[in-house]
Amino acid sequence: MKKLPKIFKSRAAWGEYFELKRTEEPHVHQIEPTNYCPYSCMMCPRTNHMTRDTGFMQLDLYRKIIDEIDTFQEPIRSKEIELFHFGESLIHPRLPEMIAYASGKGLNMVLSINPPSLNRKKIHDILDAKPSKIILSLDGHDSTSYRKIRGKRADYDKALENIKILLAYHKKIKSEIKLIIRMIEFNLNTAYTEKFKMQWQREGLDVEIREFFPWTKKEMVKLGKVRKWRPYMPCPFPWQYVAIQYNGDVVPCCRDYNGVNRIMNVKDHTLKEIWNSEKYASFRRQHITGNYTGNDFCKECMDIYYCEE
Secondary structure (H helix, E strand, O other), rough: OOOOOOHHOHHHHHHHHHHOOOOOOOOOOEEEEEOOOOOOOOOHHHHHHHOOOOOEOHHHHHHHHHHHOOOOOOHHHEEEEEEOOOOOHHOOOOHHHHHHHHHHHOOHHHHOOOHOOOHHHHHHHHHHHHEEEEEEEEEOOOHHHHHHHOOOOHHHHHHHHHHHHHHHHHHHOOOEEEEEEEEOOOOOHEEEEHHHHHHHHHHOOEEEEOOOOOOOOOHHHHHOOOOOOOOOOOOOOOHHOEEOOOOOOEEEEOOOOOOOOOOEOOOOOOOOHHHHHHHHHHHHHHHHHOOOOOOOHHHHHHHOOOOOO
16 A cells, blocks of 8 residues: 555545545435345345335436436536445336436446346346446356355356346347446455456456455454555545435445435435535534544444554
């Protein structure tokens, strides 16, 4: 890690730096079509800790969000928008329509999906809707490792079959959609990352080995390697982006599975109003001061990531 100037040896200096870089319009990092999910992934807090209600985002609400993003200035407007949060997006019955509505405006829509949840019709409908990127999550290298990581409903053979169908249709229609296959690296699968890369590169897929992060749960740290933030650096997320949960609640962190740090709701306010609100500013001040009184969620997370020299 390179040494930083002495000015960065305080939370306040980092906060001032982040604020200087913050744009007037928010990057919408994630939109949650649904928080229903059939999988029980070992690394996902949703499996054992999510207590908020489950549901589906209404299309009118989704269109309101997309219509506002469509008015944003560059470069914010062209940033990737991940159409997922805490759920399997393929479960939403109108997902292809949601993709097409945004991609039709030239927005940069990204899906991350579990391949066993695909079928031929979904593959055709999704590729025809033209997201800019599809990430195929496949953390295992065989049936046993896949189920250990993603739970008993993670069918490895079905995943392989669906990926094969996806690749064939992608080639048939000469699609320009970027396809990525991703493995999250854990202690359990780290010995197989090179084999995974070689296997899927032979199939013509881009391969991503993603760093593991333990969400906010200290008990998950043992699952893999975890890197700390730079010394004295507060969490940068409050200055970088928003995530929108299926009911319209805006949260300042993609890891906030229960929406405990809800800022406001897009049904009642614009994204720009929420991003520049006093409530959001107050949340950022918690990270500048390190005083997380009443916010155990961030405190527990920063106990994992924060470090001093």
